Amino acid sequence: MIILETERLFISHLCADDAAFVLELLNEPSFIRYIGDKGVRTLDDARRYIAEGPVKSYEINGFGLNLVRLKAGHAPIGICGVLKRDTLPDPDIGFAFLPSFWNQGYAFESAAAVMTHAREALGLARILAITSPDNQASEKLLGKIGLRFRRLTKLAADADEVKLFTNEPAEV
Protein backbone atom coordinates (compact mmCIF):
# COMPACT_ATOMS: atom_id res chain seq x y z
CA MET A 1 0.00 0.00 0.00
CA ILE A 2 1.56 3.30 -1.10
CA ILE A 3 1.24 5.90 1.66
CA LEU A 4 3.10 8.80 0.08
CA GLU A 5 4.68 9.83 -3.18
CA THR A 6 7.41 12.44 -3.54
CA GLU A 7 9.27 13.70 -6.58
CA ARG A 8 11.64 10.70 -6.66
CA LEU A 9 10.21 8.22 -4.14
CA PHE A 10 7.36 5.89 -3.26
CA ILE A 11 6.76 5.40 0.48
CA SER A 12 4.67 2.34 1.29
CA HIS A 13 3.79 -0.11 4.04
CA LEU A 14 6.31 -2.90 4.58
CA CYS A 15 5.13 -6.46 3.99
CA ALA A 16 6.60 -9.98 4.04
CA ASP A 17 7.80 -9.56 0.42
CA ASP A 18 10.33 -6.97 1.65
CA ALA A 19 12.17 -9.51 3.84
CA ALA A 20 15.32 -9.69 1.67
CA PHE A 21 15.74 -5.91 1.71
CA VAL A 22 15.09 -5.70 5.47
CA LEU A 23 17.64 -8.48 6.06
CA GLU A 24 20.23 -6.46 4.12
CA LEU A 25 19.45 -3.09 5.73
CA LEU A 26 19.33 -4.35 9.33
CA ASN A 27 22.76 -5.94 8.93
CA GLU A 28 24.46 -2.81 7.55
CA PRO A 29 27.24 -1.80 9.98
CA SER A 30 25.77 1.73 10.10
CA PHE A 31 22.34 0.37 11.12
CA ILE A 32 23.87 -1.81 13.84
CA ARG A 33 26.06 1.02 15.10
CA TYR A 34 23.47 3.80 15.20
CA ILE A 35 20.19 1.95 15.71
CA GLY A 36 21.09 -1.44 17.12
CA ASP A 37 21.40 -5.12 16.35
CA LYS A 38 17.90 -6.50 15.89
CA GLY A 39 19.28 -10.07 15.63
CA VAL A 40 17.80 -10.49 12.14
CA ARG A 41 20.04 -13.02 10.37
CA THR A 42 17.74 -14.98 8.04
CA LEU A 43 14.79 -14.28 5.75
CA ASP A 44 12.53 -15.89 8.35
CA ASP A 45 13.91 -13.53 11.02
CA ALA A 46 13.23 -10.60 8.68
CA ARG A 47 9.65 -11.74 8.01
CA ARG A 48 9.11 -12.04 11.77
CA TYR A 49 10.61 -8.57 12.35
CA ILE A 50 8.28 -7.05 9.71
CA ALA A 51 5.21 -8.78 11.18
CA GLU A 52 5.94 -8.03 14.83
CA GLY A 53 7.35 -4.53 14.26
CA PRO A 54 6.04 -2.33 11.42
CA VAL A 55 2.93 -4.37 10.48
CA LYS A 56 1.80 -4.63 14.11
CA SER A 57 2.35 -0.88 14.48
CA TYR A 58 0.19 -0.12 11.39
CA GLU A 59 -2.60 -2.17 13.01
CA ILE A 60 -2.30 -0.70 16.51
CA ASN A 61 -1.33 2.92 15.76
CA GLY A 62 -2.26 3.48 12.12
CA PHE A 63 1.38 4.32 11.33
CA GLY A 64 4.85 2.79 11.55
CA LEU A 65 8.14 2.43 9.71
CA ASN A 66 7.60 2.44 5.94
CA LEU A 67 9.56 1.18 2.96
CA VAL A 68 11.16 3.83 0.72
CA ARG A 69 11.61 2.91 -2.95
CA LEU A 70 12.97 4.81 -5.92
CA LYS A 71 10.30 5.69 -8.45
CA ALA A 72 12.89 4.98 -11.13
CA GLY A 73 13.30 1.20 -11.15
CA HIS A 74 11.39 0.66 -7.87
CA ALA A 75 14.53 -0.40 -5.95
CA PRO A 76 14.07 -0.35 -2.16
CA ILE A 77 16.59 2.06 -0.60
CA GLY A 78 15.57 2.59 3.02
CA ILE A 79 12.93 2.83 5.69
CA CYS A 80 11.33 5.94 7.14
CA GLY A 81 8.30 6.49 9.33
CA VAL A 82 6.81 7.29 12.69
CA LEU A 83 6.94 4.86 15.61
CA LYS A 84 5.14 4.81 18.96
CA ARG A 85 7.35 3.42 21.71
CA ASP A 86 6.20 2.63 25.24
CA THR A 87 9.37 4.36 26.44
CA LEU A 88 8.61 7.79 24.90
CA PRO A 89 5.59 10.05 25.60
CA ASP A 90 4.95 10.93 21.92
CA PRO A 91 5.58 9.31 18.52
CA ASP A 92 9.11 9.57 17.09
CA ILE A 93 10.40 9.65 13.53
CA GLY A 94 12.96 7.08 12.41
CA PHE A 95 14.89 6.40 9.22
CA ALA A 96 17.72 4.31 7.80
CA PHE A 97 19.04 4.01 4.26
CA LEU A 98 21.51 1.73 2.49
CA PRO A 99 24.88 3.56 2.34
CA SER A 100 24.89 3.53 -1.48
CA PHE A 101 21.86 5.85 -1.33
CA TRP A 102 23.25 8.35 1.20
CA ASN A 103 24.08 11.97 0.35
CA GLN A 104 21.57 12.26 -2.47
CA GLY A 105 18.77 13.89 -0.51
CA TYR A 106 16.58 10.76 -0.41
CA ALA A 107 16.51 10.61 3.40
CA PHE A 108 15.49 14.27 3.58
CA GLU A 109 12.88 13.90 0.82
CA SER A 110 11.21 10.97 2.59
CA ALA A 111 11.53 12.35 6.15
CA ALA A 112 10.05 15.71 5.12
CA ALA A 113 7.08 13.93 3.50
CA VAL A 114 6.60 11.71 6.56
CA MET A 115 6.58 14.80 8.85
CA THR A 116 3.95 16.56 6.73
CA HIS A 117 1.85 13.38 6.60
CA ALA A 118 2.17 12.92 10.39
CA ARG A 119 0.93 16.42 11.01
CA GLU A 120 -1.75 16.74 8.34
CA ALA A 121 -3.09 13.20 7.84
CA LEU A 122 -2.36 11.56 11.19
CA GLY A 123 -2.99 14.68 13.31
CA LEU A 124 0.24 14.25 15.30
CA ALA A 125 1.23 17.69 16.61
CA ARG A 126 4.36 16.71 18.45
CA ILE A 127 7.00 14.44 16.94
CA LEU A 128 10.12 13.35 18.78
CA ALA A 129 13.34 11.72 17.59
CA ILE A 130 16.17 9.96 19.37
CA THR A 131 19.72 9.46 18.15
CA SER A 132 22.93 8.16 19.61
CA PRO A 133 25.05 11.15 20.72
CA ASP A 134 27.55 10.79 17.84
CA ASN A 135 25.08 10.40 14.95
CA GLN A 136 25.79 13.66 13.16
CA ALA A 137 24.19 12.68 9.82
CA SER A 138 20.92 11.97 11.58
CA GLU A 139 21.06 15.15 13.67
CA LYS A 140 21.65 17.24 10.55
CA LEU A 141 18.67 15.65 8.82
CA LEU A 142 16.47 16.17 11.89
CA GLY A 143 17.41 19.86 11.89
CA LYS A 144 16.37 20.16 8.24
CA ILE A 145 12.89 18.74 9.02
CA GLY A 146 12.40 21.09 11.99
CA LEU A 147 13.42 19.04 15.02
CA ARG A 148 15.74 20.56 17.62
CA PHE A 149 17.91 18.95 20.29
CA ARG A 150 16.32 19.27 23.74
CA ARG A 151 18.27 17.07 26.14
CA LEU A 152 19.98 13.78 26.76
CA THR A 153 17.77 10.96 28.03
CA LYS A 154 17.69 7.20 28.62
CA LEU A 155 14.95 4.90 27.30
CA ALA A 156 15.58 2.51 30.20
CA ALA A 157 17.49 2.80 33.46
CA ASP A 158 20.30 0.55 32.22
CA ALA A 159 20.37 1.90 28.63
CA ASP A 160 22.95 4.23 27.05
CA GLU A 161 22.15 7.93 26.87
CA VAL A 162 20.50 9.16 23.65
CA LYS A 163 19.83 12.64 22.33
CA LEU A 164 16.16 13.64 22.36
CA PHE A 165 14.82 15.99 19.67
CA THR A 166 11.38 17.49 19.20
CA ASN A 167 9.50 19.85 16.96
CA GLU A 168 7.30 22.53 18.55
CA PRO A 169 5.75 22.67 21.10
CA ALA A 170 9.10 22.19 22.76
CA GLU A 171 8.43 20.99 26.30
CA VAL A 172 9.17 17.32 26.74
Ligand SMILES: CC(C)(COP(=O)(O)OP(=O)(O)OC[C@H]1O[C@@H](n2cnc3c(N)ncnc32)[C@H](O)[C@@H]1OP(=O)(O)O)[C@@H](O)C(=O)NCCC(=O)NCCS
Ligand atom coordinates in the same frame (compact mmCIF):
# COMPACT_ATOMS: atom_id res chain seq x y z
C1 LIG B 1 20.74 9.17 8.89
C2 LIG B 1 20.76 8.95 7.38
C3 LIG B 1 19.41 8.44 6.93
C4 LIG B 1 21.06 10.31 6.73
O1 LIG B 1 21.18 10.11 5.34
P1 LIG B 1 21.85 11.21 4.38
O2 LIG B 1 22.23 10.49 3.16
O3 LIG B 1 22.90 11.95 5.14
O4 LIG B 1 20.66 12.22 4.13
P2 LIG B 1 20.18 12.78 2.72
O5 LIG B 1 19.80 11.67 1.82
O6 LIG B 1 19.11 13.77 3.00
O7 LIG B 1 21.46 13.43 2.14
C5 LIG B 1 21.94 14.69 2.58
C6 LIG B 1 22.90 15.24 1.53
O8 LIG B 1 22.46 14.88 0.23
C7 LIG B 1 22.80 15.93 -0.71
N1 LIG B 1 21.53 16.30 -1.36
C8 LIG B 1 20.47 16.89 -0.80
N2 LIG B 1 19.47 17.02 -1.72
C9 LIG B 1 19.92 16.47 -2.86
C10 LIG B 1 19.35 16.27 -4.15
N3 LIG B 1 18.08 16.65 -4.42
N4 LIG B 1 20.10 15.68 -5.08
C11 LIG B 1 21.36 15.29 -4.81
N5 LIG B 1 21.94 15.43 -3.60
C12 LIG B 1 21.24 16.02 -2.64
C13 LIG B 1 23.42 17.03 0.06
O9 LIG B 1 24.80 16.89 -0.06
C14 LIG B 1 22.97 16.73 1.49
O10 LIG B 1 23.92 17.14 2.41
P3 LIG B 1 23.74 18.56 3.15
O11 LIG B 1 22.60 18.39 4.11
O12 LIG B 1 25.05 18.73 3.82
O13 LIG B 1 23.41 19.59 2.11
C15 LIG B 1 21.87 7.94 6.97
O14 LIG B 1 23.10 8.43 7.42
C16 LIG B 1 21.64 6.54 7.54
O15 LIG B 1 20.87 5.76 7.00
N6 LIG B 1 22.36 6.21 8.63
C17 LIG B 1 22.26 4.88 9.25
C18 LIG B 1 20.98 4.72 10.05
C19 LIG B 1 20.77 5.85 11.03
O16 LIG B 1 21.69 6.35 11.65
N7 LIG B 1 19.49 6.23 11.19
C20 LIG B 1 19.09 7.27 12.13
C21 LIG B 1 19.00 6.72 13.50
S1 LIG B 1 18.56 8.00 14.67
